[in-house]
Structures are given as structure tokens and as C-alpha cells.
Amino acid sequence: MTSTDQRYGLARTLTLKGPLRLDGGVLLSPVDIAYETYGTLDEEGGNAILICHALTGDQHVASDHPVTGKPGWWTRMVGPGKPIDPARHFIVCANVLGSCMGSSGPASINPATGRPWGMAFPVITIRDMVRAQAMLLDHLGIGTLEAVVGGSMGGMQALSWPATFPDRVRAVVVIASTARHTAQNIAFHEVGRQAVMADPKWRGGDYYGGRDEPASPPAAGLAVARMAAHITYLSEAGLTEKFGRKLQARDAKTFGFDADFQIESYLRHQGIAFVDRFDANSYLYITRAMDYFDLAEEHGGRLAHAFRASRARFCLVSFDTDWLYPTAESRAIVHALNAAGAPVSFVELSSPFGHDAFLLEAPELNRVVDGFLRAGE
């Protein structure tokens, strides 16, 4: 493959005529997929690794974010000398369907109206995201993936890969994830969605503006949604260690409703920073896709059946302080894989950082992923 091939590199966008048949029954056309690739696809096309991002992630896995200027979201795992290494691997990361970083989503233009889709965008599923990724791989000339790797919602996509395309993936890495959303998971997401929808600026999803009208997104609602969600990504012990009851730049409580506590100030900052880079409607669509996710339900109610046709190796990792997708969820997947006879590794790692641990410095995680990937090379 030559380096001048326009399909490969950073900040690529592919527009496919489609249509893509969605789980909800709608045919989506056209389908935009924004993606990045790192490294070189080998002659046989056998060294490709697909990385799947989480709810508010994007394709900039190891390149600077165009809006925030921050380094890629998983440079601890992806990069020179890391377990997923462009010197060895051809790395692909695509913005998921429904998101807002260049792939088709509610902020994209609806060809029927010439205006953003808004809530007219069809509801999508995790499996729809995976199908869109498969279309991208077709375009890139990748038949079978060496591995698909993802944390959190990325792990849901990674699990869906061998279930949807059993012949197209040889190894699956699922970190801090689950095979289905529980009532509690759905409940937290519903709080976030209602916060967005309760913002008067949401206007039924029609806030993108137009020729005469500036865009006016429901930033307050989305910020609250992010604040609530952010709590679920951290552990109680981690919050206590970092913030405790410490006051924010003051010596005493104000007997008012300013952000007296550091944790309040921190969450407000997280909320405000988030709305600059994320579309509120995308947040609704992607959380919905996660809530609809139940891999067993898609396979006759038995999770083991999801993996029946797959010959892939699996590696699952959970974190002991993750209460969003606790270890028991990973164990349920492991048991199903055992029942299906699949080669599976699983380890619960210790970290004070809760669900977010998979994005943070975790030498043991790197060691496990590195060894697992090398065993297949």
C-alpha cells in the first residue's frame, strides 16, 4: 500500500451512497463515516486493528482533538511502543454512526430537506454502528480484522463484531463493558436525556439554526446530562480522595448556591467543557443505542448463542471500582464464552478510578492487552 493512498491517514471522511439497513427498519442514505488510520496495512491485509470509541469519544484515538486541541483519547494504549502500535498494526478508528464528529448523525444534513436531521434522524443501535464500520473496512480493503478493541460502549461494539460478522474478526478485546444495559444504566441515561429535553433551547431537537438564525443549542441541559453521567464514571472512593468536602477557593461556606465545594466546581467545569465539543441530539441518539443494547436478546435470549459462529479469541478486563459496568457483567460474558467454547481470558484489575480507569494510566491493562494481541501475531 502506498502512503499516497487517500483512503489512509488522519481526518478522513468517507461518504457511501448506502443504503444502510438499520435495526429500526429504516434505510439510511447516504452514510458518512469520519475516521482515521495509523500505520500501514500489510500485503495480506492481516494486521488491521479496529478501535471502537465510547459514548462521547471520537475517531481521534491518537491524534490531537480538532476542537479541544487535547491529545488523542487513548494515547496510553495506542502509539509507538504501546500495545497497539502503528509500527506493527494498521489501526482504524471511526466516529460512530449517530455521533457528531463527521459521521452521519442528527446534526448531519438530511438530503430530503437540506437541513439538519434533528430528531428526524433514525434511531440507531450498537449493531448499526458495527455495520457502518464493516462498510468502512470494505472501503479500506480489510477483510478480516486482527482484532477489534473497545472500552465501555466501544466494548459493546467489540462484542457485537464476532456476533454480527463472525468471519471478519480473529480477536476481541472488551474493557470495562457489558453485554446489556441494566435498569440502572438506562435510568442514568434517561436522567441525561430528560435534562437535555427539559432545556427550552432543545426545541424538539431543532436548534441548529439556519440562514437567518444562529445555532442555539441546549447547552445548559447537555451540561447537566454530562455532570450526572460523569459521576457514574468515577468511584466514591476516588471522589473522596480527590475532592472530599474541600471548599472551592474559599475559607467558609457561603450559605448560598455557588459552587462552594470543589466537586461542584469540577462537575460544572466538566459540563461546560463538554457542550463545546458535543451535539445534544447525538447524546440522545447514542445513549438510546446503548440502552437498547442487549446482545443476548439479539440471539434468542442466550448470550452464548451470540458467539456460536465465532472462532475469535476473547480478552475481557474489568476494574474493581467500576460500578457502571461492574465485574459481574464481564463475568457473565466470560461464562457465556466458556459455554460457547471460545478461548477467553479475563482479569479484574484494581484501580481507584472507577469506570474511567480504562482511559487512565494502567500498566497492568497494557501488559494484558499487549500479551493477548501478540499471542495472535
Added chain:
Amino acid sequence: MTLRPDLAIIADTVAAGSRILDVGCGDGALMAVLRDAKGVDARGLEIAAGNVAAAVSRGLSVIQGDADTDLAAYPDASFDYAILSQTLQTAKRPDVVLDHLLRIGRRAFVSFPNFGHWRVRASLLWGGRMPVTRLLPESWYDTPNIHHVTIDDFRAFLSDRGITVEGAWFLSGDRRTSSAAANFRAEHAVFLLRS
């Protein structure tokens, strides 16, 4: 790499190309030898996260779990051999673990330190203290070995349950000892069982 003597016996006996489950596989030393020397399809179960990470990083399929709670998820007869080395005496319910081993594996290897060894007996008889030996190095309060068992206890158990013994090896240090005096002279026993 040199294997522990009980593991070496198991490694010698397992048929090439078979499927094995190593329950309490540690860092995967036996699994790696079986994979590399005999083309065995090896899976492991191990309770300590550090050991699991070490085993996975050498390319082995090992899941973190507990023999007392996680064996139920494995289907019947899904392995040629289920192996339990130096783990029986740490189980909450060794009898249930053995039932699962013989259900999951067509055959089962079980190895354990012999609490009937003369040095153990001497320690209790003359010292009046719970024995601390080379193979049982922990004190009574922090030992993971909560179900001490002698070779004769184990033989009686197998006979009660109608479990077939296809092979038995007895070790004192690195040397084999005879079956007849094993309960007194062997530090260590390895059994190959079939239900």
C-alpha cells in the same frame, strides 16, 4: 523451563493435542509447557489477578475466577483433562470442586500436599504445633490450605464416591516413592481420575 515435579508428571501424561482446563493455573507454567511441547489447547482458571495478567501476557487463555464458584459455568465433558494442582486443599468445598472436575473433564488430574507425611505427623506429635513444612509453609492463621487431606483420606473419598483411579504418583522431594507407604512417606500426591 523446569516444572514443579507434580506438574512434570502431569505434563508427561497428558496426550498431545488434547484440550485441558487448568484450575488454579497460577502464572500458566504448566499450560505454556503443554501448549509449546504438546500442542495442547489449554485454558486456565486462576484467582490472583497478578497471575492472570502474567499468564495472559504469555498468550494463554486464562480467566480470573474461583474454583468454588466459577466451575459451574463450564459445559459437561468440554475438556479431555481438567487439572487441579495444589488447589484442592484451598477449596471451600473440595468435594463439589471434584464433582465439577469430573463433569467438565473426561479425566481429572488432582495433586495435593499429603498431610499424612511423617514430618507433618512428627511436628504435631512431638511439637504439639500445627505443622509448617516446605510444602505447607503458612501458619495456621493465614494458610490458604483450609482442608488438609492425607493420601489415605483421599483414597477413601474416591472409593466412597466410586471414582476410578487411572494413575497415581507419589513424591518425596523430587523422588518417587512407593504406593504402599505413600501415606507416610510421600510429601505430595498426583492422581489421575475418571468418574
